[in-house]
Structure formats: C-alpha cells, structure tokens
Amino acid sequence: MHSHTQGSLWMLIWAGLCASLVGIGLARFAYTPLIPALIEAHWFSAASVVYLGAANLAGYLVGALIGRPLALRYSSAAVLRAMMLLVSLAFLACAxxxxxxxxFSWRLLSGIAGGVIMVLAASSILPHVAAGRRGLASGAIFLGLGLGIAGSGTLVPVLLAQGLASTWIGLAVVAMLLTLSSWRGWPADVVHAAPPAAAQESATPSGGVRLLFAQYALMAASLVAPMMFLVDYISRGLGAGTHKGALVWTLYGIGAIVGPVVYGYLADRLGARMAIRLVLVIQLVALGVLVESQDLYLIGGAVLVIGSFPPGIVPLALARVHQLVDGHARQNATWSRATVSFATFQALAGYAYSALFSASQGNYRLLFAVAVGAVALALLLELPALLGRRNAAPDLRLGRL
Structure with missing residues (x-):
C-alpha cells in the first residue's frame, strides 16, 4: 500500500492541500474580507450579509454528516473531485x-462541500502514506486552510479593484485551476470494509472523551466571532478602511499557516491535554485584547495568535482522541463524532452571533466577549480534573518543560 514514489507522494499531498484550500480556505474564509464590500455595494443589507456568511457554517455541518456515507457509496476520489467542482461553481454563481x-443556497452548498472535504481528504490520503511521513502529510493538508486565509487576504483586495462580480469570477477561476491541478493526484480507494460492530455501536464515551467533545464544541463556538466579524470590525467598526481590514486578515492567515505546525509540536512535547490547556489560556488572552483594545498594532499581534487557533486545534484534538481511544476503527468513529460536534456548535454559533449582531446594532466587542466566555468555559471544564488530581498527578508537573 505504501509503494508510492517520492513524486506521487507529493502529488497526494498536493491533492489534499488543494482540497482544503478550495473547500475551506477559500470557500469559507474568502467571504470574510468581502463582507464590507458586499454591504457598501448594497448587494444585500448588513444583517443579510452576516446571515449569508453563517450559511456556509450550516452547510459544513451537513457535509460533515454526509461525507462518509457518500464515500461508501461512490469512491472518495470521485466525491472529493465533485466537491471541489461544486465550490468552483458556487463562486461563479455568487457573481x-x-x-x-x-x-444563501450557493453559500450553503459551498459549506457542504467543505464539510465533506474535511471528513474525507485526510482519511483518503493517509492510508497511502508511510507511517513515518503521516505527520508531514496531515500537516500539509491542514496547511491549505491557512494558505486559503492568507491568500484571500491578499487576493480579494486585488480582485475587488475590478469590481464585486469580477471578484467572485476570479475566485471561481482560482478554485477551478486548483481543482484541475490536483485532479489526478487522488489515490484509488482502499476497499471499504464495513466498520466492525465495536466501532459502529455508540459505546458510552469515557469521561475524557466527553470532556474533549465539550471543549472542542466550545472552541468551535469561540472561533466563529473573529472568523466572521474581524475584517468588518477593523474596516467599519474602527473606521480603519478596507485595506487595513484585509491586512489584518492576512495576519490571521499567517497565524493559520503557523498554527498546525506549532500546535502539533506542543502536543508532542507536552502531551495533547496539557497542550490544549496552554492553547486555551493563550487564546483567552488574545481574544481579551480584541475586546479591550482599539490599538491596531496590539490587535494585529493578537490576531496572529487568534488565526493560529482554527486550523491548529484540529491536529491537537485528533492527538487527544488517539490518546484516549484504542484501535483505528474506534478512533475514526470517535473523530467523526468530534467533527460533527465541532461543526454543530460552529453552525449554531454562526447564527447566534448573527442574531446578536443585529440585536445589538452591530456591537462587535460584545461578540468577541462572548467568544472569550466560550474559551473561559472550556478551561473551567478542566477544573475538576485539576483539583481532583492535584496531589496524585505527577503528569501535571511541568518538569518536562
């Protein structure tokens, strides 16, 4: 199964990177720097534009649920190609x-494509990669998210100079080129065997798994506010203009590129659980800066940290699943449920933030404060474990640092 040459290995990685870049990096994140332009061009009202952003998150949940059933019915490669084509078509339709x-329909469809890609891309590629290279391969696949965010921050302003319709067409062309360049990179499917009964039955998850699901859901709820409102806050909320908004979004993208690598390293060094605690504390501080400060330099520094969070917590949570659950089948089933939990809260948060934005007459800092609350709650969930094991838990000492 691992008879791939160096060249075909890179082709596999390229296919995965392109899929996450198109399906999530561009399909979701290119919308954020477009929000001020959509409002100023009077395409839709401010409230409608925000709800349209949340449509992608709702679609992502649907995609996370239907990804595996689709792969069982058709080949993963065929489904992934179709989803990348769907994103390209959705961009074109939005012109x-x-x-x-x-x-709304096209934003929803692009979200569904992103959810399917998130569930299938890595799992279709990693079985074809030698065990010693899987860390590199999965890191490169998640790197597509960060590249999409950074790319959208630089590409969208350039395209906007040609007009809003041309911007959507330009994004469609970029997505289609990436789709075609990776078309032959997808591997033939490993024959799908029915999962064993042990993996299918929803065995009662352990306390550790339930805690992870709750924390992962709260992380999802916290990352939506900056993801949806950051550029609009800088551009219109602080009156800094579209250019500064796009610049801040590029910083977010740089953070997103660095995130998976740094968080993976932390998980290796500290263990996944300690790394999650540390990352939550740092995230709490960074979001606090967004609530309290209006200094663009301070905000820029905080945004680098905040941007590392959405793609960075994926390998962290996956490492924690592997720590808590034995056996590949059960790990895959648990990871699938974790992804659905994440997607559910992300979608719910998208609509909750949109409603709160309208109800508060566009109070951005209130939205960021809610995100601070979600991260604080995720940290508080650790208290029983910390208090209960303070005396008898040598693994909590920082000696290994």
Missing amino acids: WPLSVAWF
Whole structure:
C-alpha cells in the first residue's frame, strides 16, 4: 500500500492541500474580507450579509454528516473531485446577486462541500502514506486552510479593484485551476470494509472523551466571532478602511499557516491535554485584547495568535482522541463524532452571533466577549480534573518543560 514514489507522494499531498484550500480556505474564509464590500455595494443589507456568511457554517455541518456515507457509496476520489467542482461553481454563481435565497443556497452548498472535504481528504490520503511521513502529510493538508486565509487576504483586495462580480469570477477561476491541478493526484480507494460492530455501536464515551467533545464544541463556538466579524470590525467598526481590514486578515492567515505546525509540536512535547490547556489560556488572552483594545498594532499581534487557533486545534484534538481511544476503527468513529460536534456548535454559533449582531446594532466587542466566555468555559471544564488530581498527578508537573 505504501509503494508510492517520492513524486506521487507529493502529488497526494498536493491533492489534499488543494482540497482544503478550495473547500475551506477559500470557500469559507474568502467571504470574510468581502463582507464590507458586499454591504457598501448594497448587494444585500448588513444583517443579510452576516446571515449569508453563517450559511456556509450550516452547510459544513451537513457535509460533515454526509461525507462518509457518500464515500461508501461512490469512491472518495470521485466525491472529493465533485466537491471541489461544486465550490468552483458556487463562486461563479455568487457573481450574480439574484436574491438572498439564491446567494444563501450557493453559500450553503459551498459549506457542504467543505464539510465533506474535511471528513474525507485526510482519511483518503493517509492510508497511502508511510507511517513515518503521516505527520508531514496531515500537516500539509491542514496547511491549505491557512494558505486559503492568507491568500484571500491578499487576493480579494486585488480582485475587488475590478469590481464585486469580477471578484467572485476570479475566485471561481482560482478554485477551478486548483481543482484541475490536483485532479489526478487522488489515490484509488482502499476497499471499504464495513466498520466492525465495536466501532459502529455508540459505546458510552469515557469521561475524557466527553470532556474533549465539550471543549472542542466550545472552541468551535469561540472561533466563529473573529472568523466572521474581524475584517468588518477593523474596516467599519474602527473606521480603519478596507485595506487595513484585509491586512489584518492576512495576519490571521499567517497565524493559520503557523498554527498546525506549532500546535502539533506542543502536543508532542507536552502531551495533547496539557497542550490544549496552554492553547486555551493563550487564546483567552488574545481574544481579551480584541475586546479591550482599539490599538491596531496590539490587535494585529493578537490576531496572529487568534488565526493560529482554527486550523491548529484540529491536529491537537485528533492527538487527544488517539490518546484516549484504542484501535483505528474506534478512533475514526470517535473523530467523526468530534467533527460533527465541532461543526454543530460552529453552525449554531454562526447564527447566534448573527442574531446578536443585529440585536445589538452591530456591537462587535460584545461578540468577541462572548467568544472569550466560550474559551473561559472550556478551561473551567478542566477544573475538576485539576483539583481532583492535584496531589496524585505527577503528569501535571511541568518538569518536562
């Protein structure tokens, strides 16, 4: 199974990177720097534009649920190619603002494609990669998210100079080129065997797994506010303009590129659980800066940290699943449920933040404060374990640092 040459290994990695870049990096994150332009061009009202952003998150949940059933029915390669084509088509369709319903449908479809890609891309590639190179391969696949965010921060302003419709068409062309360049990179499917009964039955998860699900869900809820509102906050909320907004979004993208590598390293050094605690504390401070400060330099520094969070926590949570659960089948089943838990809260948070944004007459800092609360709650969930094991838990000492 691992008879791939160096060249075909890189082709596999390229396919995975392109999929996450198109399906999540661009499909979700290129929308954020477009929000001020969509409002200023009067394509839709401010409230509608925000709800349209949340449509992608709702689609992501649907995609996370249907990804594996689709792969069992068709080949993973065929499904992944179809999803990348769907994203390209959705970008093209968004060049014509025919109605809110039309736009909503295409944003929803692009979200579904992203959810399917998140569930299938890594799992279709990693079985074909030698064990010693899997860390590199999965890191490169998640790197697509960061590249998409950083790319959207630089590409969107350039395209916007040609007009809003041209921007959507330009994104469609970029997505299609990436789709075609990776078309032959997808491996033939490993024959799908039915998962064993042990993996299918929803065995009661351990306390550790339940804690991880709760924390992962709260992390999802916290990362939505900056993801959806950051550029609009800088551009319109602080009156710094579209250019500064895009610049801050590029910093977010740089953080997202660095995140998976740094967080993976922390998980290796400290263990996944200690790394999660440390990352939550740092995230709490960074989000606090967003709530309290209006200094663009301070905000820029905080945004680098905040940007590392969405793609960085994926390998961290995956490492924690592998720590808590034995056996590949059970690990895959647990990871699938964790992804659905994450996607559910991300979608719910998207609509909750949108409603709060409208109800508070556009109070951005209130939204960021809610995100601070979600991270604080994720940390508080650790208290019983910390208090209960303070005396008898040598693993909590920082000697290994």
